[in-house]
Amino acid sequence: ETGVTQTPRHLVMGMTNKKSLKCEQHLGHNAMYWYKQSAKKPLELMFVYNFKEQTENNSVPSRFSPECPNSSHLFLHLHTLQPEDSALYLCASSQDLGTGRFNYGYTFGSGTRLTVV
Amino acid sequence: ILNVEQSPQSLHVQEGDSTNFTCSFPSSNFYALHWYRWETAKSPEALFVMTLNGDEKKKGRISATLNTKEGYSYLYIKGSQPEDSATYLCAPNAGNMLTFGGGTRLMVKP
Numbered sequence: 001e002t003g004v005t006q007t008p009r010h011l012v013m014g015m016t017n018k019k020s021l022k023c024e025q026h027l028g029h030n031a032m033y034w035y036k037q038s039a040k041k042p043l044e045l046m047f048v049y050n051f052k053e054q055t056e057n058n059s060v061p062s063r064f065s066p067e068c069p070n071s072s073h074l075f076l077h078l079h080t081l082q083p084e085d086s087a088l089y090l091c092a093s094s095q096d097l098g099t100g101r102f103n104y105g106y107t108f109g110s111g112t113r114l115t116v117v
Numbered sequence: 118i119l120n121v122e123q124s125p126q127s128l129h130v131q132e133g134d135s136t137n138f139t140c141s142f143p144s145s146n147f148y149a150l151h152w153y154r155w156e157t158a159k160s161p162e163a164l165f166v167m168t169l170n171g172d173e174k175k176k177g178r179i180s181a182t183l184n185t186k187e188g189y190s191y192l193y194i195k196g197s198q199p200e201d202s203a204t205y206l207c208a209p210n211a212g213n214m215l216t217f218g219g220g221t222r223l224m225v226k227p
Contacts, residue, residue, distance in 0.1 A: 004160070035217075042121075042219040043206070056214070090160075097213040105151055106215060108160040 003027045006091050006109035014117055015081060021112045023074040023091030030096040032074040033106065034066060038087045049074060050097045081116045088113050119143055119211055123218035130197050131226050137193045138221040140207030144188035151215060152181055152192055153206040161206060164192075197225040 004025045013019050023032065034046040048056035049068040063085075065077040074091055092106040122141045130136050142150070149168045155161040165174040170185040178195045194201055204222045208215035 043217040045214070045216075048214065105163045105166055106161075107163075108153075110158070110160045 004091060004093055004107050004109040006089075006112050008112060009110065010113045010115075012115045012117060013078065013081065015083070017081075018077070018079040020078065021076040021089055021091075021114075023076075023109055025072055025093045025107070027093060027107060029093035029107070030071050031094045031104075032068060032071070033092040033094075034074065034076055035090040035092065036087050037090060037111075043090065047076075048097070055097065078114075081114075083116050086114055086116045119209060119216040121207065121209060121216050121218035123205075123207055123221050125221060126219065127222040127224070129224045129226065132197060132199060134197050134225075135193070135195045136197055136223065137191050138205065138223075140190045140192070140209075140218055142188050142190075142207075142209040142216075142218075143211065144185060146211040147185050147188070147209060148212075149210045150183055150190050151208045151210070152190070153208065155204045155206060155220070156202075164205075192221075194223070197223070199225045199227050201225050 007022045031050045033048050036044045036046055045058050046060045047066040052068050063080050067075040088111045090111045091109040094106050095104040124139050149166055151166050152164040153161040154164050165181050167174055167183040172183040174181050181192045183190045192205055202225045204220040206217050206220045208217045
């Protein structure tokens, strides 16, 4: 356990389903991130929240909807996904975003392996 | 978004071999470089954070060097073991977020 917990570990959903991914951390971190990793591609940043405010949306389609009710919890709501959205979705947290010279590392969860059928 | 390149993409070595791989990144606006180790079905785990040109960090058989002027970092593994098999990610910080490279996948055969 790294301190960042993601549920579920695996999810299979149909293209018309609605589901949510959950990420939880009790490290006292204030920044949380969603990343996507598709096969043979680098980690792709999706969303960033800092002190519950969304600071980054990396041109993610609206069928992915993030929610950050507090600094400890982050959700990714999924609806009408496509098969090409099948990927590993990783959550991470850090102390906060910081400015300039910061070297806060990220603590990652183990990811949710999503398959869209 | 930074252009971060890691090479090689994958590497197969025999147990006991020493190996190294490269992370290249833009040298401008550099603040720190992070290395992560990511085993299959687990979460990426922080290895090193380096900030200064010429920095060298070591953790057991794994070490890393940093050249901020030319924009590269090397990761070395001495005497590779099967448990070293993982994907190694580098991530420079040039602002307030990390940008990850594509990783080097290392497979160590017994």
